[in-house]
Amino acid sequence: MNFHLKIWRQAEGSGQGTFQDLEAKDIPSEASFLEMLDIVNDRLTEKGDEPVAFDHDCREGICGACSMTINGIPQGPGRGTACQLYMRKFNDGDTIYVEPFRVGAFPVLKDLVVNRSAYDRIITAGGYISERCGNAQDANDTPVPKTVADYAMDAAACIGCGACAAACPNGSAMLFVAAKVGHLGLLPQGKPEGGRRVRRMVAQMDKEGFGNCSNYYECEAVCPAGVPAAFIAKMNRDYAAATVRHAVEATA
């Protein structure tokens, strides 16, 4: 198959970039999108041109390193990450636009590579259960209803790729934050510090410059892990309750 690529090229530290026209010729239809880029990069290298930089690692759709927007859709068309997109999904001769995630809080480092450490800082602000490794009670001492465990797993499946924020017209990270708040908040182990968690994570999210949710649900549509947007509503509820409780406790 043959494709005409318009790929975002941006030198390191320049703050500006441009689309470069590249031909991707004789690409096997079974190749993944990233394998297509490998082929293009090898040919660039042979010609003496610098290859396109992009983040990728497991190429199984689970590590969340993929961070490119393909034809305007973060992680590309169809459910799943860019590494799980196969060229047979495109038509021979298609023009394909490839650019980095566009989110203010994810500055572009080079070409398609962005800095997503804002997500790490949100988790660091409170996305955990404060327990110490050592003498946890027997795992079966805390029964967790299957439905609760399954629902928590739906949220826990988040791969932290950032497509949600990239797809959101407001650049909101709320699906990502809500996934962690929901996962830990649903489980009995996570309840004791649930209020503190949601307040701290939301505060950090705001500090990083992410926008707010205004119910476009673009995040849910692109989420490779299929995290339901309903978790955002749950987080809003948890946040409101925790804020009120905190305010009351502070004045008591």
Add this chain to the structure above:
Amino acid sequence: MSTTNLDPKIPAGPLADKWTNFKTASKLVSPANKRRYELIVVGTGLAGGSAAAVFGEQGYNVKCFCYQDSPRRAHSIAAQGGINAAKNYQNDGDSVDRLFMDTIKGGDFRSREANVYRLAQVSGRIIDQCVAQGVPFAREYGGMLANRSFGGAQVSRTFYARGQTGQQLLLGVYSELSHQISAGTVKMHPRHEMLDLVLVDGQAKGIITRNMVTGEIQSHAADAVILASGGYGNAFFLSTNAMGCNVTATYRAYRRGALFANPCFTQIHPTCIPVSGEYQSKLTLMSESLRNDGRVWVPKRKEDCGKKAADIPEADRDYFLERKYPSYGNLAPRDISSRSAKEVCDEGRGVGPGGLGVYMDFADAIERLGEDTIRERYGNLFEMYQNITGENAYQTPMRIYPAVHYTMGGLWVDYELQSNVPGLFVIGEANFSDHGANRLGASALMQGLADGYFVLPYTIGNYLAPIRGTRPDVNGPEFKKAEEEVRERIQRLLSVKGTRTVDSFHKEIGKLLWDECGMARSKEGLEKAIKRFDEIREEFWSDVRVLGEGEELNQALEKAGRVADFIDFGQLMCEDALDRNESCGGHFRVEYQTPEGEALRNDDDYFYVSAWKHTGDGKRPELIKEALHYEGVKLATRSYK
């Protein structure tokens, strides 16, 4: 040319008491003194991430490094099926002893008995710890934890979270690590790659890293260095490892004097999606858990291979694992299942393009349990399979073929997980001790977390207590010299300006290793490969093309350094495979097999760990042996029939 003087420092006493005896006698560092120490942890997978978090909780200062942009992306995340633990929640006869025996036998009697026993002993606590940190394991309707079974076991002791167990365990570790980062005890350095180990007075006291965004070369000093940098499966180019997985951290340590143990023990996983073309960059695993319900078969007759699976009647199918290993059936261990698949394909009975594939069929399970149950158990795997191959496995059998997945070999460590270089500790897949010549499914997650949560935090005290936080100055001559060497090597890679891409070399050594040091190995092939590696090394350093500069984000340069190490390391794998004149576990030498084609072990001559010592670049390594001693297990021919 070989010597036998390696002391694994196994504690005295009966097998079941060794770990308790060790803990009672081990040295402690007081809480007030812990903050005077700095520890370096390289890697943030299950082993490194958990170790860094626990050291932080205990009050040590930890510097933690990973090459990914976030510690949450370490390759432990891709493990699908589950984690073993001897909880016996199913009341099906499991116990610490049973898990221990299964693991020793699964490893074909080439692992270190005392380490494996300890692993089984701490396994249950891992599950408790993971649940406490919020890992959403699968549950039964009563709210209790669910289990399934995995290869090489006749009990159900595997805990799981859909087909994403590794992800959930790693995110648990990551959350605990994040907690410590927030507390200020762990300083995280993502997008940093370790390029050398620094020894001061013969002890590991620091590392040299490259900042992968700016290209800056930095020295970091510490009281001890912990490597948790994973395995070397990517030496084969095509593997189920993430693209960035590499041997550089451990290989650099080897060059500085750490011994590399059993490098030829690599695991070829039986159930991966077959290779489809030259362009392919990686192979995708289909979890072993699928073999709980999937039946593996090929046509009985070559002539049927071209037919559709549905058109081949039951009588003309050969369920070869069930036929050869009736008591374990489709859940025979990985090495055996892989070799059997290769055998039937070699006979010309393989299916799919190139005849390199066998069927894994769910029709019986779907009929028995219904499609919904199968979807609930493996839905994401079926989706993944369909996405990659375009085929619906609910309707037609999956096609699978073995692929490189895990490496049992690694840096040599003693019972304390310390290498022969004092101050250098190695945990997780990066060490060698627990899986022998073949790892059982769902045991990698168990070992990674055991090492990081429950073993190293207890064993490191013996080294740390007497030294009292006396780490060297990062501006000392040893650091400056190592930094200089790292810079020179990068400059050398950039200045070759040859004609071939890094990937073309990587593919070449990958194919060489797959052909000569893969599922079947021979003296002749290995000797040929060892010679060929010398030539490839020379071609690489005279003809590789790496564009760009050192002081920037340069992915080709990162890869070039790793591939250069894979070339040297691949040769070491072949040396090890050549020395071991027997077949055991994943190491199958065609000269040594039973009349039925099973691995023929030689306990009289090879009941030892091969620990290789670096003697200089381009020189043949020296073999040092650690003789194995078994107290609790009788050596036996491994049978799954």
